[in-house]
Amino acid sequence: MAKKAVEAPQADYAQKYGFRDSEKPLFQARPGLSPEVVKEISGMKEEPAWMRDLRLRALEVFRKKPLPTWGGDLSGINFDEIYYYVKPTDRQVRDWDNVPQYIKRTFDKLGVPQAEREFLAGVGAQYDSEVVYHNLREELAKQGVLFLDTDTALREHPELFREYFGTVVPLADNKFAALNSAVWSGGSFIYVPEGVQVDVPLQAYFRINAEKLGQFERTLIIAEPGSYLHYVEGCTAPIYSADSLHAAVVEVIIKPGARVRYTTIQNWSTNVYNLVTKRAVAYQDSIMEWVDGNLGSKLNMKYPAVFLMEPGAHGEMLSLAFAGKGQHQDAGAKMVHAAPHTSSVVVSKSISKDGGRSSYRGLVKAYPGSVGAKASVRCDALVLDDDSRSDTYPYMEIEEEQVSIGHEATVSKIAAEQLFYLMSRGLSETEAATLVVSGFIEPVVKELPMEYAVELNRLIQLQMEGAVG
Amino acid sequence: MPKPLFVIEDLHVSVEGKEILKGVNLTVERGEVHALMGPNGSGKSTLAHTLMGHPRFQITQGRVLLKGKDVLSLPPDERARQGMFLAFQYPVEIPGVKVRHFLRMALKASKGEEPSVTEFRKQLFEKMALLEMNRSFSERYVNEGFSGGEKKRNEILQLAMLEPEMAVLDEADSGLDIDALRSVANGINKLAGPHMGMLLITHYQRILNYVDPHFVHVLFDGRIVRSGGMELAQELEAKGYEWIAGEAVA
Numbered sequence: 001m002a003k004k005a006v007e008a009p010q011a012d013y014a015q016k017y018g019f020r021d022s023e024k025p026l027f028q029a030r031p032g033l034s035p036e037v038v039k040e041i042s043g044m045k046e047e048p049a050w051m052r053d054l055r056l057r058a059l060e061v062f063r064k065k066p067l068p069t070w071g072g073d074l075s076g077i078n079f080d081e082i083y084y085y086v087k088p089t090d091r092q093v094r095d096w097d098n099v100p101q102y103i104k105r106t107f108d109k110l111g112v113p114q115a116e117r118e119f120l121a122g123v124g125a126q127y128d129s130e131v132v133y134h135n136l137r138e139e140l141a142k143q144g145v146l147f148l149d150t151d152t153a154l155r156e157h158p159e160l161f162r163e164y165f166g167t168v169v170p171l172a173d174n175k176f177a178a179l180n181s182a183v184w185s186g187g188s189f190i191y192v193p194e195g196v197q198v199d200v201p202l203q204a205y206f207r208i209n210a211e212k213l214g215q216f217e218r219t220l221i222i223a224e225p226g227s228y229l230h231y232v233e234g235c236t237a238p239i240y241s242a243d244s245l246h247a248a249v250v251e252v253i254i255k256p257g258a259r260v261r262y263t264t265i266q267n268w269s270t271n272v273y274n275l276v277t278k279r280a281v282a283y284q285d286s287i288m289e290w291v292d293g294n295l296g297s298k299l300n301m302k303y304p305a306v307f308l309m310e311p312g313a314h315g316e317m318l319s320l321a322f323a324g325k326g327q328h329q330d331a332g333a334k335m336v337h338a339a340p341h342t343s344s345v346v347v348s349k350s351i352s353k354d355g356g357r358s359s360y361r362g363l364v365k366a367y368p369g370s371v372g373a374k375a376s377v378r379c380d381a382l383v384l385d386d387d388s389r390s391d392t393y394p395y396m397e398i399e400e401e402q403v404s405i406g407h408e409a410t411v412s413k414i415a416a417e418q419l420f421y422l423m424s425r426g427l428s429e430t431e432a433a434t435l436v437v438s439g440f441i442e443p444v445v446k447e448l449p450m451e452y453a454v455e456l457n458r459l460i461q462l463q464m465e466g467a468v469g
Numbered sequence: 470m471p472k473p474l475f476v477i478e479d480l481h482v483s484v485e486g487k488e489i490l491k492g493v494n495l496t497v498e499r500g501e502v503h504a505l506m507g508p509n510g511s512g513k514s515t516l517a518h519t520l521m522g523h524p525r526f527q528i529t530q531g532r533v534l535l536k537g538k539d540v541l542s543l544p545p546d547e548r549a550r551q552g553m554f555l556a557f558q559y560p561v562e563i564p565g566v567k568v569r570h571f572l573r574m575a576l577k578a579s580k581g582e583e584p585s586v587t588e589f590r591k592q593l594f595e596k597m598a599l600l601e602m603n604r605s606f607s608e609r610y611v612n613e614g615f616s617g618g619e620k621k622r623n624e625i626l627q628l629a630m631l632e633p634e635m636a637v638l639d640e641a642d643s644g645l646d647i648d649a650l651r652s653v654a655n656g657i658n659k660l661a662g663p664h665m666g667m668l669l670i671t672h673y674q675r676i677l678n679y680v681d682p683h684f685v686h687v688l689f690d691g692r693i694v695r696s697g698g699m700e701l702a703q704e705l706e707a708k709g710y711e712w713i714a715g716e717a718v719a
């Protein structure tokens with residue numbers, strides 16, 4: 001097929017999502033990181049001493065740990081130029097009418113209130129570093145479900161908070177987890193009591209809106225025995241000339257018989273470093289499912305983990321990565337089998353285009369005694385042109401003989417015969433290629449809530465337009 | 470005089486430097502069904518692909534006119550929009566894309582407008598009933614895991630939905646059991662009408678027991694060496710292609 005002129009992958013991204021507000025935030029810390037900045041953040045939030053001390057300890061760890069040398073190229077991050085805290089408003093607003101106009105305009109463009117009207121249970125929308133809008137349906141509150149921004153949770157539920165915070169991802173876990181622990185702000189806190197089934201997805205919309213702003217949200221989810229919850233986060237970010245850093249930490253605790261699904265669709269602008277630590281611990285007969293769609297960012301390093309701690313625990317990872325021009329998606333999963341008869345499934349789908357690079361990096365670990373554990377990993381890569389690249393790094397650490405581990409990997413291109421078949425039915429070359437891509441990611445997309453599936457297909461369409469090899 | 474629907478004029482086609490079609494001439498009018506028969510490797514699929522615009526085939530000579538306009542410089546999607554259709558001998562899989570979704574996109578792309586959801590469903594289920602297909606079929610992924618017969622039916626379903634003006638069917642009958650053959654042939658009979666021209670490529674006379682072609686042509690070594698009516702197909706069936714081979718060299 002004839003090669004068409006190649007356009008920038010997100011040519012109209014700036015126009016569609018890259019709108020920016022020029023108004024000044026109320027408070028902005030100095031750029032760079034020091035114990036003073038950390039104390040200032042903690043002081044602004046009027047936090048208890050234990051949290052301030054934890055932050056300071058984390059800062060020490062962050063400073064001591066070297067940058068990882070594997071994964072992607074992190075040398076472009078200048079930690080001294082990053083603003084570690086920005087607070088756009090000085091108060092929490094639950095009522096949409098009280099949200100400041102300039103923030104509202106941004107959310108209007110993102111469709112948050114509309115989405116809410118449709119079928120959201122509660123909306124936690126993060127703007128800069130502080131959650132400004134948070135709404136929780138009354139039925140949920142009556143059931144004892146907590147859905148708060150993380151700062152409020154620390155203020156209002158200090159014991160619960162302290163019991164779980166940092167237990168899944170300790171502050172010294174890795175350099176970026178340490179950074180997050182030192183300067184975290186915002187994120188979601190969810191607590192679901194025993195036996196409670198939250199049957200509508202809980203959603204949060206994240207957005208970075210200040211130049212050189214690092215965003216460090218912290219999410220903590222606790223699912224008591226027999227409960228169910230689906231948390232959905234979607235991210236878009238405006239385009240900047242300077243690089244932005246996003247280093248989040250997500251901790252999930254799934255008690256016996258509970259089930260948690262955590263869905264992420266992220267579309268950071270292509271200058272963002274997205275370095276996220278996501279981890280879940282799953283107890284007896286519980287289920288943890290990560291559904292993770294990575295479209296944007298300059299470098300994405302994300303390997304959601306499930307620690308399968310007790311018999312019958314099940315972990316799942318459905319991951320989708322799209323690497324366009326100048327992007328590196330280094331994504332994968334970690335499944336750690338620490339008990340007998342645990343099981344895990346990893347399905348990874350990656351697409352590389354216009355010189356983009358996507359890597360699957362995953363670990364399956366089976367500890368001695370994890371008898372009868374089952375793990376399966378499947379990685380499919382679609383490479384759309386000769387400039388693009390795909391790699392697979394599947395690590396296996398199997399210390400128990402009586403386990404069954406399966407791994408399959410495929411790399412493919414869009415076949416000329418597929419394009420011809422679809423074009424013979426009237427589809428243009430781009431439509432044909434887009435349809436093949438949408439079929440390729442269907443196993444992930446069909447697991448998404450409908451509006452997200454639509455949005456994801458639209459984003460993929462945007463990425464595909466104007467360039468087919 | 471109105472222009473003929475479809476004219477192939479002295480068509481020469483090469484693949485990787487090797488000449489496969491060596492001067493094919495054929496005219497199809499609206500309302501006509503032409504059967505094209507020929508042994509393995511005689512160039513039937515090459516002709517079909519070339520007519521639809523597969524980029525692998527190099528046209529070294531000749532013209533193909535649809536409603537008086539040469540289509541050889543048009544990409545396949547443009548040919549489809551102008552009213553051409555090809556039912557593939559070996560349809561490819563499009564994993565993850567549902568038949569229903571694919572048909573809707575194809576309709577939108579070739580007709581330029583999208584039918585309403587209810588209108589589309591109604592149409593789809595009507596055509597599926599016509600071809601004796603189970604409705605659940607529309608929820609399956611295009612050609613993925615389809616049996617040979619299911620693939621053929623799916624091609625005819627597309628023909629039924631898209632209602633082209635000029636349809637080329639490349640071995641719509643091969644690999645079908647007797648019941649499937651009957652329902653595919655029934656479908657073809659119902660779809661072929663006064664507004665459509667059809668080129669039915671086949672090996673065997675079998676399908677011609679159900680579909681009555683107005684003309685029968687024999688393609689041999691890249692040329693149409695005989696044309697006639699049903700009696701030609703019967704003769705071919707009785708004497709085999711060697712008979713033609715003998716004549717062709719003679």
Ligand SMILES: Nc1ncnc2c1ncn2[C@@H]1O[C@H](COP(=O)(O)OP(=O)(O)OP(=O)(O)O)[C@@H](O)[C@H]1O
Pocket residue numbers: 484485487489507508509510511512513514515516525558672
């Ligand atoms: N890509 C190709 N490269 C080389 N030769 C090719 C290619 N495609 C087709 N051919 C050759 O062209 C000739 C005609 O093939 P074609 O598929 O058109 O035959 P056919 O009449 O459809 O056969 P069948 O009855 O088996 O379907 C054959 O000799 C075949 O090997």
Ligand SMILES: [Mg+2]
Pocket residue numbers: 513514515558639640
């Ligand atoms: Mg053939």
